[in-house]
Amino acid sequence: MKKAYPRYLPWIIFAEDRDLGELCFTVQNRPGELAKALQIIAKYGVNIVSTIGYSHPTWNQATITLAVDVTDIDDNLLKQMLKELEANTVGKVLFKKNVIKGFLVSELAFPIYLDLHTRVLLFSLEEVGSMLKALYDKYGDVTASILYNLGYGGGVFIAKIMVDKLKTIGKEKLLIELLKILQAAGWALVEVEEMNLTRPSISLKLYENFECKALKYRYKPSSNLVRGYLSGLFSTVLDQSIRFRETRCIAVGDKYCRLVSE
Structure with missing residues (x-):
């Protein structure tokens, strides 16, 4: 059997005693734009636990969905990060913090697409x-x-x-x-x-x-x-x-x- 790495598409995350959040934003589809956004997030000490993004080569923009660990991140600092992120990306930044500590269900991204037009469903x-x-x-x-x-x-x-x-x-x-x-x-x-x-x-x-x-x-x-x-x-x-x-x-x-x- 050939070697293959697992691919994770987490839409439910369990992480005991952690404060989790879902973060969605759009960047220009050109080299370095995503890295710039991620550097802003890293600057505020927010740990990224999942990254999903896609942009067709013919598109001008790319949509990025992150799951982040914001445990011990001050709310004011978090707001500051979101403001700076929005100033350096395209359009509105969406953020949703988990309701139940240690448990996050994706709710900012829908529907799920395989490519430009093919919608897919996820089952375990x-x-x-x-x-x-x-x-x-x-x-x-x-x-x-x-x-x-x-x-x-x-x-x-x-x-x-x-x-x-x-x-x-x-x-x-x-x-x-x-x-x-x-x-x-x-x-x-x-x-x-x-x-x-x-x-x-x-x-x-x-x-x-x-x-x-x-x-x-x-x-x-x-x-x-x-x-x-x-x-x-x-x-x-x-x-x-x-x-x-x-x-x-x-x-x-x-x-x-x-x-x-x-």
């Missing part, structure tokens, strides 16, 4: 696991078919968008890139074992597959949503029916899930 692995378990408890093994078709539709959707945007890219190269979406979205780390598009014959290793990790209690192969997603993705890019089956699964104790094309 445990939340998704509880949802999946509720489905299996209610509908039994028919849930596998429901999840497969749910995933298939998602794979078709993203593949159509990417095929349209990247028309000049060869199919194998495009598929290799699209498999990285699963890692970027936190679903799984994907390793290609075989990619023969002539037959076609495809074999994929999935490490840390979120679906099977959440369903370990079942002790049976459980990659149905992800399997459907990949089937829809490959079928759309290759313009032929591709269906993956699972031959190894972390839900039964294997080190990884293996999906092979049929």
Whole structure:
């Protein structure tokens, strides 16, 4: 499994006995502007515990959202910092201090976007696991078919968008890139074992597959949503029916899930 660093997108923070705050502001999209704003915050002794920012290369401005630790920071000093920050950034600076000591929920940033226009939703692995378990408890093994078709539709959707945007890219190269979406979205780390598009014959290793990790209690192969997603993705890019089956699964104790094309 390749090396990857975790990426944190904290929208809930627990930090016992700390005073926390959320800080949102906008800077010009040019080198040094964000650094200047962060230097102002550092000057007042405010510790940054989370930084999220984005600006498309064609935009003039970038929106920055910070979670900050303001424990032991005097209120007057904090007001002074916010005033100076607003004087050196674009537009109004938003700040919200936590209501419950040691606990902060993001409330100044909404909605959440993946890129210019794609809105995304955030769920914890445990939340998704509880949802999946509720489905299996209610509908039994028919849930596998429901999840497969749910995933298939998602794979078709993203593949159509990417095929349209990247028309000049060869199919194998495009598929290799699209498999990285699963890692970027936190679903799984994907390793290609075989990619023969002539037959076609495809074999994929999935490490840390979120679906099977959440369903370990079942002790049976459980990659149905992800399997459907990949089937829809490959079928759309290759313009032929591709269906993956699972031959190894972390839900039964294997080190990884293996999906092979049929």
